Amino acid sequence: MTADHRSGLRGPASTVQEFGDAPTEVRESAHYKHEYVQTFVDKWDELIDWRAxxxxxxxxxxxxLRTRGVTSVLDVATGTGFHSVRLLEEGFETVVSADGSAEMLAKAFDNGMKFGGHVLRVVQADWRWLNRDVHGEYDAIICLGNSFTHLFSERDRRRALAEFYAMLSHDGVLILDQRNYDAILDNGFSSTHRYYYCGDDVVAEPEYVDDGLARFRYRFPDGSQYHLNMFPLRKDYTRRLMHEVGFQRVDTYGDFQSTYADDEPDFFVHIAEKAYLDQEDAE
Incomplete structure (x- = not known):
């Protein structure tokens, strides 16, 4: 992708998020396009802190990925490109970076050049029609950064998982993460900020939560603030959907650990394998 093509991803710069008069009633899968405005995207790396x-x-x-012999990876929620760049740095042969936000993709492309001189292969794509916009078959698909929780309807979630499944090789793997919404819904919000949102002096916390919405506020040192509306997925619900779409085995880690108390982790990571298992292996 050339710089000219990269710049073509950006439309007119938007600086104001659009939630209307009743922001907690905004519960649409496609609304994220109005949430990742240019000024928010420009600050996103302050929130992540790549080095931390x-x-x-x-x-x-x-x-x-290495233990499963993966060589090709589709990063379907690349954001500003952290994991795509990391995988290229680690020598994975094929990494394709997709996102629904043109602003995020432009930032990811810039970051690829900034961190290691990598020319990212970026594609703007909606997960629900992923096979329409992205071509090929991949050993692994990663959907990280709590991105899957932008989908508000079960129909959309099933559709996206089915698209992921279809684009994987016969023994492919999907790695998908999410916040520990179980703990937030049942016990209230707390966070160590040790693993995901590591930026100093950036506050990310829920402003409103119910069974159908987690509205997070992000406050930055310069006084600016932004919001994201997300669906609070429960861990076991996500695992069930993965199985019902066809994934044979789903292992879930809490903050990268295989053993954890359910209320402790900030994030869960689901690793779903497509390969067929004999009944004895599945039990």
Whole structure:
């Protein structure tokens, strides 16, 4: 992708998020396009802190992919490109970076050049029609950064998972993460900020939560603030959907650990394998 093509991803710069007069009633899967405005995207890396994120997650994702012999990866929620760049740095042969936000993709492309001189292969795509916009078959698909919770209807979630499943090789793997919404819904919000949103002096916390909405507020040192409306997925519900779409085995980690108390982790990571299992292996 050339710089000219990259710049063509951006439309007129938007600086104001649009939630209307009743922001807690905004519960639509496509609304994220009005949430990731240019000024918010420009601050996103302050929230992540690439260097701190690199240290906190260690080699977890790289090792999970390596042990399964993965060479090609589709990053379906690349955001500003952190994991796509990391995988290219680690020598994975094929990495394609997709996102529904043109602003995020432009930032990811810039970050690829900034961190290592990588020319990211970026594609703007809606997960619900992923096979229409992205071509090929992949050993692994990653959907990270709590991105799957932008889908508000079960129909959309099933459709997206089915699209992921269809684009994987016969023994492919899907890695998908989410906030620990179980703990937020049942016990209230708390966060160590050790693993995902590591930026200093950036506050990310829920402003409103019910069974159908988690509205998060992000406050930055310069006084600016932004919001994201997301669906509070429960862990076991996500695992069930993965199985029902066809994934044979789903392992779930809490903050990258295989053993955890359900209320402790900030994030869950689901690793769903497509390969067919004999009944004895599945039990």
């Amino acid at each position: 994120r690199y240290a906190s997650e260690g080699r977890f994702f790289v090792d999970q």
